[in-house]
Amino acid sequence: MNGWRFGLAAVAAAGAAAVVKSTRARSRLLETVAPELRGPIMLRLPFDIGSRAVLRLIRLAPMPPAPIPVGVTVEKRPLPGGAEVYTYDVPGRTEPSGALLWIHGGGYIMGDALTDHATCAWFARELGIPVVSVNYRLAPEHPFPAGLDDCYSALAWLHEHAGELGVDPARIAVGGESAGGGLAAALAQRAHDRGEFGVCFQLLVYPMLDDRTTLTDRPKTLVWTPASNKFGWTAYLGHAPGEHEDRPHAVPARRADLTGLPPAWIGVGDLDLFHDENVDYARRLDRCEVEVVPGMYHGAFSLMPDAPLMRALRESALRALGKAVG
Numbered sequence: 001m002n003g004w005r006f007g008l009a010a011v012a013a014a015g016a017a018a019v020v021k022s023t024r025a026r027s028r029l030l031e032t033v034a035p036e037l038r039g040p041i042m043l044r045l046p047f048d049i050g051s052r053a054v055l056r057l058i059r060l061a062p063m064p065p066a067p068i069p070v071g072v073t074v075e076k077r078p079l080p081g082g083a084e085v086y087t088y089d090v091p092g093r094t095e096p097s098g099a100l101l102w103i104h105g106g107g108y109i110m111g112d113a114l115t116d117h118a119t120c121a122w123f124a125r126e127l128g129i130p131v132v133s134v135n136y137r138l139a140p141e142h143p144f145p146a147g148l149d150d151c152y153s154a155l156a157w158l159h160e161h162a163g164e165l166g167v168d169p170a171r172i173a174v175g176g177e178s179a180g181g182g183l184a185a186a187l188a189q190r191a192h193d194r195g196e197f198g199v200c201f202q203l204l205v206y207p208m209l210d211d212r213t214t215l216t217d218r219p220k221t222l223v224w225t226p227a228s229n230k231f232g233w234t235a236y237l238g239h240a241p242g243e244h245e246d247r248p249h250a251v252p253a254r255r256a257d258l259t260g261l262p263p264a265w266i267g268v269g270d271l272d273l274f275h276d277e278n279v280d281y282a283r284r285l286d287r288c289e290v291e292v293v294p295g296m297y298h299g300a301f302s303l304m305p306d307a308p309l310m311r312a313l314r315e316s317a318l319r320a321l322g323k324a325v326g
Contacts, residue, residue: 089130102175139236148183175202193249205268253281
């Protein structure tokens with residue numbers, strides 16, 4: 001009996017020691033974050049998405065829809081094939097104008113266009129352009145190419161309804177955050193290769209571009225971790241990250257030649273898991289403006305939009321997009 005109790009005590013002590021060690025490591029990591037970006041509680045909670053069970057729990061408690069600013073109209077419309085888009089517009093804008101097709105984030109496995117209401121409405125209001133946000137199918141239930149197919153359907157719909165929407169087809173940009181940025185990059189590649197519908201610009205907010213990042217020895221990161229990244233890519237590709245992958249547009253960074261793709265803007269923090277893959281992708285593009293924010297982690301663009309650093313980053317994105325779409 002004493003041995004059994006001793007064993008339990010040893011296990012409990014080991015568990016407590018592990019928690020303390022993890023907490024100290026996270027505290028040291030938080031010290032590297034810019035002070036104005038340390039607000040979200042999730043930064044202090046160790047969290048990985050490593051299984052379908054955890055993913056199901058997250059989906060049971062989705063984030064509420066973001067508020068829509070006054071002066072922006074929102075309409076939900078179905079797409080052929082079952083996907084849907086939200087359109088954001090401002091009354092009295094000059095027509096025809098440019099437009100933005102926006103793609104929400106979520107590691108290819110979660111998320112919803114509703115949570116990006118505020119971001120899409122902000123782009124529409126500040127630039128006087130319509131923004132179309134697509135709700136695409138998610139992995140692992142719908143692996144590649146389902147989500148990209150839905151995004152391409154949204155791009156086709158935007159081009160085909162350009163006259164009705166008061167849009168100049170030559171000034172349609174694509175953009176997104178995290179996995180949405182990865183899908184936007186893949187969409188630009190597919191549009192370039194097929195030549196059916198033009199894309200004039202890519203607005204990529206810390207895009208999820210390269211499954212091979214899961215193979216590198218990266219330190220622990222905040223919000224989106226190596227474990228979550230591995231699960232997301234596995235779910236999306238249908239196989240372990242880093243394995244042979246020859247399907248065009250499945251992994252944007254695996255494309256050998258980026259020549260001829262639309263110009264781009266990429267914004268990423270130096271603490272982001274995607275920092276290296278983003279900087280490398282920007283270097284390989286013909287024309288790309290890249291903004292690296294010191295002390296910024298993955299997700300800060302949406303989590304802390306009013307922080308001075310994020311206001312500056314958002315203004316940089318706005319200027320780049322405005323210049324591209326006119």
